[in-house]
Amino acid sequence: MSAIATKLFGQRALRWREALTGYVFISPFLVGFLWFTAIPMAIALYLSFTKYRIIKPPEWVGLRNFVRLAQDERIRVALFNTFFYAGISVPLYLVTAFVASLAMNLKIRGIRWYRTIFYLPSVTPAVASAMLWLWIFNPQWGLANQAVKLFGIRPQDWFMDPQLAKPCLIFMGLWGVGPTMIIFLAGLQGVPESLYEAAMIDGAGSWGRFWNVTVPIISPVIFFNLIMGIMGSFQVFTTAFIITTGGGGGARSYGAGGVLDCLLFYVLYIWQQGFSFHRMGYACAMGWLLLTIILVLTVIQFRLQERWVYYEAERRL
Amino acid sequence: MAERKLTRRDFLRISATTALGAAAAACAPAAPQIVEVVKEVPVEKVVEKPKEVIELRYSFSFAVGGKADMDHLCEVYSEENPYVNIKPLYIAERYEEQLEMMAAAGDVPDVMYCADENFPYYVEQGLYLNLQPYVEQYEEELQMDDFIPITLTMFRWSPEIRIMGQGDYYGLPFSGGPILWYYNIDVFEDAGVEPPPNSGWDWDMNDFLEVCKKVAKFDDAGNMTRGAFPLPGWIYPMPFIRTMGGRYLTEDKKKCAMNTPESVSAIQFFMDLRHKHRVAPRAVEFAGMGSTDLFREGKIAMNITGPWWLPTLRAIPRDVLRFDLLHFPKNPETGERMVRSTYDGITVGAGSRYPEAGWEFVMHIVDPKNQPIVARADEHSLSCRISALESGFLSPDEPPEHQEVFIDSQPYWALQPITEYWPQMWTIIDKYWEQMVLEDIQMDVAEATAKICEGLDYLLEQGEIPAKY
Numbered sequence: 001m002s003a004i005a006t007k008l009f010g011q012r013a014l015r016w017r018e019a020l021t022g023y024v025f026i027s028p029f030l031v032g033f034l035w036f037t038a039i040p041m042a043i044a045l046y047l048s049f050t051k052y053r054i055i056k057p058p059e060w061v062g063l064r065n066f067v068r069l070a071q072d073e074r075i076r077v078a079l080f081n082t083f084f085y086a087g088i089s090v091p092l093y094l095v096t097a098f099v100a101s102l103a104m105n106l107k108i109r110g111i112r113w114y115r116t117i118f119y120l121p122s123v124t125p126a127v128a129s130a131m132l133w134l135w136i137f138n139p140q141w142g143l144a145n146q147a148v149k150l151f152g153i154r155p156q157d158w159f160m161d162p163q164l165a166k167p168c169l170i171f172m173g174l175w176g177v178g179p180t181m182i183i184f185l186a187g188l189q190g191v192p193e194s195l196y197e198a199a200m201i202d203g204a205g206s207w208g209r210f211w212n213v214t215v216p217i218i219s220p221v222i223f224f225n226l227i228m229g230i231m232g233s234f235q236v237f238t239t240a241f242i243i244t245t246g247g248g249g250g251a252r253s254y255g256a257g258g259v260l261d262c263l264l265f266y267v268l269y270i271w272q273q274g275f276s277f278h279r280m281g282y283a284c285a286m287g288w289l290l291l292t293i294i295l296v297l298t299v300i301q302f303r304l305q306e307r308w309v310y311y312e313a314e315r316r317l
Numbered sequence: 318m319a320e321r322k323l324t325r326r327d328f329l330r331i332s333a334t335t336a337l338g339a340a341a342a343a344c345a346p347a348a349p350q351i352v353e354v355v356k357e358v359p360v361e362k363v364v365e366k367p368k369e370v371i372e373l374r375y376s377f378s379f380a381v382g383g384k385a386d387m388d389h390l391c392e393v394y395s396e397e398n399p400y401v402n403i404k405p406l407y408i409a410e411r412y413e414e415q416l417e418m419m420a421a422a423g424d425v426p427d428v429m430y431c432a433d434e435n436f437p438y439y440v441e442q443g444l445y446l447n448l449q450p451y452v453e454q455y456e457e458e459l460q461m462d463d464f465i466p467i468t469l470t471m472f473r474w475s476p477e478i479r480i481m482g483q484g485d486y487y488g489l490p491f492s493g494g495p496i497l498w499y500y501n502i503d504v505f506e507d508a509g510v511e512p513p514p515n516s517g518w519d520w521d522m523n524d525f526l527e528v529c530k531k532v533a534k535f536d537d538a539g540n541m542t543r544g545a546f547p548l549p550g551w552i553y554p555m556p557f558i559r560t561m562g563g564r565y566l567t568e569d570k571k572k573c574a575m576n577t578p579e580s581v582s583a584i585q586f587f588m589d590l591r592h593k594h595r596v597a598p599r600a601v602e603f604a605g606m607g608s609t610d611l612f613r614e615g616k617i618a619m620n621i622t623g624p625w626w627l628p629t630l631r632a633i634p635r636d637v638l639r640f641d642l643l644h645f646p647k648n649p650e651t652g653e654r655m656v657r658s659t660y661d662g663i664t665v666g667a668g669s670r671y672p673e674a675g676w677e678f679v680m681h682i683v684d685p686k687n688q689p690i691v692a693r694a695d696e697h698s699l700s701c702r703i704s705a706l707e708s709g710f711l712s713p714d715e716p717p718e719h720q721e722v723f724i725d726s727q728p729y730w731a732l733q734p735i736t737e738y739w740p741q742m743w744t745i746i747d748k749y750w751e752q753m754v755l756e757d758i759q760m761d762v763a764e765a766t767a768k769i770c771e772g773l774d775y776l777l778e779q780g781e782i783p784a785k786y
Contacts, residue, residue: 021326021329024329024330024333025329027333053442054417054418054421055421055439055443055444056442056443068784071785072784073784073785074786134605135605139601139604140603140604140606141605142605157601160601259751260751260752261748272744276740277740277741277744277782278417278740
């Protein structure tokens with residue numbers, strides 16, 4: 001009996017020590033995750049039930065912030081703008097990145113230079129990019145209006161036109177497809193040649209090989225980029241902030257959102273509530289609503305992916 | 318006994334323990350400074366002079382060019398007061414946001430720069446110390462009669478009355494100024510327009526409109542190639558509205574006054590400058606060029622702003638830009654006029670451990686002998702001191718020729734319609750203001766101001782923007 005007990009406790013102690021070793025190895029991530037993500041999230045959840053103006057301690061108000069969320073007209077505008085942006089930019093972004101990756105997967109001379117050129121815009125600081133595109137879309141002397149004039153179209157107001165501001169922003173986002181393109185490229189390069197050969201033997205043409213081999217094999221990559229794209233697009237902020245406020249605080253921040261709030265995205269509105277209007281509690285409540293929305297969309301995507309994402313290692317019963 | 322080697326597990330255990338210990342040590346609070354206070358009792362006042370050197374943290378937000386002057390003033394003070402070491406905290410951008418972060422961390426500076434616009438809000442939040450007892454105690458040393466009276470009102474507040482200018486002092490002004498007209502001399506000459514005599518002391522809005530029509534220029538297609546002035550936004554239309562008889566808020570600041578017939582008429586006059594008279598460029602005309610570029614290039618003949626624009630314009634070579642100043646035109650019927658005046662101030666943090674030392678430093682900053690340096694540091698603004706107005710502002714060797722216009726305009730300076738809900742006010746006003754301004758919309762002024770007042774009245778009563786707005 002004592003031998004069994006010794007063996008049992010010895011094994012437990014060994015397992016405990018092994019687990020501890022594992023935790024020590026992942027402790028840098030764990031500490032960072034707790035300190036910079038989990039704890040702030042918990043605090044934000046608490047603050048969402050308070051009236052908090054930063055300088056004074058939070059004052060418990062219960063569900064008042066969430067009630068106001070349901071009534072706030074500007075939130076509806078912000079959500080509309082955000083859904084509009086995400087609904088168009090994500091598919092467009094994915095298609096553009098995918099097409100670019102197909103091109104970058106060609107075995108031609110100088111392909112590495114082309115890959116670098118396509119990737120470079122994504123390492124440009126967001127503020128510099130926003131300034132550059134503001135110049136391109138300048139109604140007076142921007143390149144965009146010079147270009148449309150060539151086609152006989154009258155010059156447009158671009159960011160100053162509520163109808164065109166969001167499409168301009170979406171178009172701007174396309175030049176940052178580099179990282180997504182690289183991920184697609186990695187996926188493309190992982191498609192076994194044997195599958196293409198087998199498809200060719202079976203008589204499949206280019207389109208057949210693409211649709212029946214390439215797309216299914218890289219569907220997990222498409223799915224990953226889709227999820228990341230949804231998460232990213234719902235958090236659009238920097239460019240809209242620069243365009244509508246110039247990046248500055250004070251009086252410029254009161255006009256965040258642009259002409260007729262056409263560029264008032266959800267995260268920008270959170271920022272305005274928290275840092276312009278000093279309503280941190282309400283901003284935290286808005287943040288949790290955003291988390292919920294993204295979570296629901298992600299869960300939906302995960303459910304839908306069972307229908308179209310093919311995992312090579314998965315055995316479907 | 319066999320020698321025990323250091324295993325990977327041992328190494329990790331030791332490293333983790335050391336790291337945890339270092340983290341625990343780093344998180345420990347700093348040891349508090351022990352200050353022994355010795356009371357000296359001169360004739361009238363109790364002056365506490367610490368025995369040990371204290372560090373007084375002073376936060377301010379000037380343009381980069383003013384930092385050296387402010388640092389110098391801090392050093393002078395420290396030399397004169399060896400027991401106080403002033404540590405300036407220069408915050409170039411987003412000053413108020415950073416101040417709030419410091420407040421959230423319990424690390425508010427002892428002495429702080431404060432702007433008039435958000436002053437009531439921060440008083441309500443308990444950030445600033447009530448300086449009334451100090452002002453009363455040191456009234457003689459402060460030489461209160463030497464302050465420009467309107468500047469003092471910008472830093473008085475009462476949580477009960479909630480009207481700027483009434484209540485206790487929570488800060489003192491140090492520099493600022495009104496907004497007036499700058500004009501491009503070459504553009505005026507090109508248009509064959511003589512500037513009004515006496516720098517426009519006697520001109521009125523009708524004269525102003527005539528000048529605007531003469532300087533505005535169009536090409537054959539009807540596109541504006543030169544505007545009279547860029548239509549200002551935010552609070553900058555205030556001189557037009559106030560001069561033409563309108564108001565933003567009622568006297569008691571409890572209700573919106575933009576929907577009164579006088580205000581509607583005044584705002585209509587302002588909007589007509591763009592839509593009817595076409596003297597101010599459209600929103601997209603000259604877009605992408607800042608006001609300095611437009612003014613320098615002669616795309617606009619005039620611009621309305623404060624003395625803080627002078628350093629920027631003075632940096633432009635005189636053979637490229639010649640400019641001067643004009644008074645704001647009067648109401649042609651009443652002869653009255655008002656312009657926005659705004660001042661920056663200085664205050665003591667409510668949580669400061671050394672309020673007396675902080676107060677003494679405040680007095681140093683607002684001292685008439687130091688005011689010229691402070692005003693120069695704050696982008697060449699005007700001093701708050703009557704005695705230092707000329708010495709601190711006029712530069713005979715530099716343009717413009719009639720710098721005294723800023724000083725002479727004092728009789729018609731007016732307070733901004735500041736409440737503790739300043740940012741929210743502007744979100745409400747801007748929503749419909751831009752619909753009046755935009756050429757494609759041109760919302761009816763009466764309709765727009767009615768909607769603005771609906772939102773503002775709710776805000777002033779409830780303290781938040783209406784949800785359905």
